[in-house]
Amino acid sequence: MEKIERGPYRYSVIKATGDKSFIVDGTNWIEVPTNALPDEIQKIYEERTKPRQITASNLPNRQWEVQSSTNPDSVYVVRLWQNSAWTCDCVGFNFRRSCKHIDKCKTLVKG
Numbered sequence: 001m002e003k004i005e006r007g008p009y010r011y012s013v014i015k016a017t018g019d020k021s022f023i024v025d026g027t028n029w030i031e032v033p034t035n036a037l038p039d040e041i042q043k044i045y046e047e048r049t050k051p052r053q054i055t056a057s058n059l060p061n062r063q064w065e066v067q068s069s070t071n072p073d074s075v076y077v078v079r080l081w082q083n084s085a086w087t088c089d090c091v092g093f094n095f096r097r098s099c100k101h102i103d104k105c106k107t108l109v110k111g
Contacts, residue, residue, distance in 0.1 A: 012025075013041060023048075063077060065077055066104060
């Protein structure tokens with residue numbers, strides 16, 4: 001891979017072998033068109049990294065759907081159980097017993 005641009009942005013644009021280019025900000029790898037202009041790349045980056053809206057899917061059961069910040073096709077289910085235990089069906093929760101999806105939902109409950 002060859003780093004092709006580092007501007008006043010919080011990310012780098014990397015051109016991989018072949019016809020692929022990516023925005024890389026330390027956490028996210030977002031594919032962008034190889035011929036995209038800097039303004040287009042900035043718009044793509046802002047759209048893909050903005051905070052995702054959490055929608056309450058079933059408030060009586062205290063259950064929310066949270067869109068993944070790294071994969072727009074993935075949605076995780078966060079639940080607040082009657083015994084005040086929080087669960088999420090993401091991989092991170094299985095390892096750490098906590099995750100950013102639960103943290104987002106906790107701010108909704110407190111707020």
